[in-house]
Amino acid sequence: xxxxTMLDIAKRVGVTKATVSMVMNKKDALISQETREKIIRVxxxxxxxxxxxxxSLNTKKxxxxxxxxxxxxxxxxxxxxxxxxxxxxRMQYNVIICNTDNQVPMEDRCIRLLIGKLxxxxxxxxxxxxxxxxxxxxxHAVPFVLVDRHIPGCEDYPGVYCMSDDGVMxxxxxxxxxxxxxIVYVRGPRELPVFEYRVNAYEEIMKQLGIYDERYVFDGLPxxxxxxxxxxxxLREIEGVEGVIYSNDVxxxxxxxxxxxxxxxxxxxxxxxxxxxIQISRxxxxxxxxxxxxxxxxxxxxxxxxxxxxNEVPLDQMKIFFKAELIVRGTx
Numbered sequence: 480x481x482x483x484t485m486l487d488i489a490k491r492v493g494v495t496k497a498t499v500s501m502v503m504n505k506k507d508a509l510i511s512q513e514t515r516e517k518i519i520r521v522x523x524x525x526x527x528x529x530x531x532x533x534x535s536l537n538t539k540k541x542x543x544x545x546x547x548x549x550x551x552x553x554x555x556x557x558x559x560x561x562x563x564x565x566x567x568x569r570m571q572y573n574v575i576i577c578n579t580d581n582q583v584p585m586e587d588r589c590i591r592l593l594i595g596k597l598x599x600x601x602x603x604x605x606x607x608x609x610x611x612x613x614x615x616x617x618x619h620a621v622p623f624v625l626v627d628r629h630i631p632g633c634e635d636y637p638g639v640y641c642m643s644d645d646g647v648m649x650x651x652x653x654x655x656x657x658x659x660x661x662i663v664y665v666r667g668p669r670e671l672p673v674f675e676y677r678v679n680a681y682e683e684i685m686k687q688l689g690i691y692d693e694r695y696v697f698d699g700l701p702x703x704x705x706x707x708x709x710x711x712x713x714l715r716e717i718e719g720v721e722g723v724i725y726s727n728d729v730x731x732x733x734x735x736x737x738x739x740x741x742x743x744x745x746x747x748x749x750x751x752x753x754x755x756x757i758q759i760s761r762x763x764x765x766x767x768x769x770x771x772x773x774x775x776x777x778x779x780x781x782x783x784x785x786x787x788x789x790n791e792v793p794l795d796q797m798k799i800f801f802k803a804e805l806i807v808r809g810t811x
Contacts, residue, residue, distance in 0.1 A: 483525035491521045503529050543573040544785055545593035547586060549606035549628075551578040553701070553729055554757040555774060556604060559626070562778025563602060570786050572599075581606040581668075590615045600785040605630050607670055624785045626777060629672045637788060637797040639781040643673065646770035646803025647680040650724050650752045651688070653768075653805060659721040659750060660690050665699045665709050665734075667726040674701075674726055677754070681724065701726055706733020714741060720749060722811070728753035728760045728769055735763070735810070751810040754803075765809025773801050 485499040492499070494514065501507045502518045546563055548556040564574045575596060577589035583606055590612050593601055600622040603612065609630050616623045625638035654662050664681040667674035678696060685691035695717065699709035706725060710733065713720055725731035731753030735745060743749050745765060753760060756771030780799050787794055 483522075483527040485527070487525060488518060488521050488527060491525070492517050494518070540599050540789075541573075541597045542571065543575060543596065543598045544782070544789075545589075545596070545598040545601040546574055546576045547589050547593075547601060547603045547612075548576065548578050549581045549604055550701075551576070553727070554759055555727065555729075555755045555772075558757060558774045559604070559778045562775040563782045566779045566782040567786070570782070572782075572786060579606040583607040583609060583611065586612050587615065594619045594621060599789045600624070602626055602781050602785055604628055605671075622785060622788045624781050624788070626781045627673065627772075629676075631672060637784060639777050639784060639799045639801075641772040641777060641801045641803050643677045643770075643803055644680040644683075646754070646772075646805060647677050647724070648684040649803075649805040650768075650770050651681060651684045653807065653811060654722040654724075654750055654752070655688055655690070657722075657750065657811070661695065661717065661720050662690065662722045662724065663695045663697060663713055663717060663720055665697050665706075665713075665723065665725045665730060667699070667701045667730075669698070677726060699726070699730055701730050703729055703733040703736075706730035707737045708733075710734040710737035714738075714743075722750040722752070724752045724754070724770075726754055728755045728757045728767060731767060731769070731810075732759075732763065735767075745810050752805075756806055761808070768808045768811035769806050771804045771806045777801055 485503065486496050489496045489499045498510060499518055501510060502515050507515050544567060546560055548560055550556055560576055567574045575593060575598060577592065579585040579589055586606050586609060598621065601616060602624050604626045605628045613633060625633065625636055627640065651662060664678060666678040682691060697709050697713055699705045706729065713723060723734055725734055731751055734751055738745055738749060745751055753767050753769040756769045760767035760769050784799065
């Protein structure tokens with residue numbers, strides 16, 4: 480079956496192909512409302528789909544942004560992607576989402592794919608140090624915005640971040656005010672600076688309170704299984720542990736599974752705090768106390784920022800910072 484073309488629409492409506500093209504490309508200021516609506520109606524009836532690649536070659540814009548996520552299975556990044564996509568659609572942009580599994584080589588591959596697709600800009604949540612990814616984007620003059628994860632040496636690039644310090648400190652203080660002193664912190668991968676900022680805040684507040692012990696800091700993978708594994712280690716190595724703060728909510732949920740399997744009651748025996756405030760943190764019972772990042776707001780802000788950069792809109796600031804907030808629920 481032959482696919483419908485602009486010429487088919489033009490013949491049906493009784494106008495030139497050029498008129499149809501102007502309507503499809505939103506360059507129809509001189510075309511009457513009646514003709515415009517008729518062209519759009521006939522296009523819908525025929526099932527016409529514009530060739531966006533051809534349009535982008537003519538206009539030098541594809542109306543598409545790329546979003547690169549480090550782990551789509553982590554609800555934090557899935558919720559972020561949804562917020563970005565919703566805002567992009569509101570601003571009449573399309574979105575291509577790529578997943579890297581926190582692997583820089585895969586990230587580079589995704590960057591090359593998006594450049595080949597002629598995206599107008601990229602929102603990047605780094606899976607590692609990512610300098611090579613940024614170099615690729617710069618070589619091809621593709622605007623980008625960094626989100627959530629800082630990249631060393633790239634502090635001056637456009638970005639949207641959440642300040643971790645206050646949230647982590649509030650979490651420690653909350654447990655301290657409950658009478659806890661053996662408060663463990665589980666950090667994420669050391670190669671990601673965002674996790675280092677959080678553990679530094681933990682160390683600072685624990686020292687201020689006079690209860691810091693380097694043995695209370697554990698390394699863990701930011702996954703459910705990572706949370707289970709590190710919690711098993713904590714229970715073996717720290718006698719009488721009273722509270723655990725995890726670097727993300729998924730890891731905290733793994734910790735809750737491990738504690739439950741070993742017969743610990745939360746929060747009676749051990750109190751638990753996560754980080755992110757993903758939606759599922761309210762689905763479990765007891766509900767997870769967490770240090771909340773404004774996920775939807777960060778996604779929306781990053782989308783608005785990249786589209787403004789694409790369209791060369793004058794901006795007062797190229798970096799946007801949000802604050803983390805402790806949300807107290809049942810696990811603490």
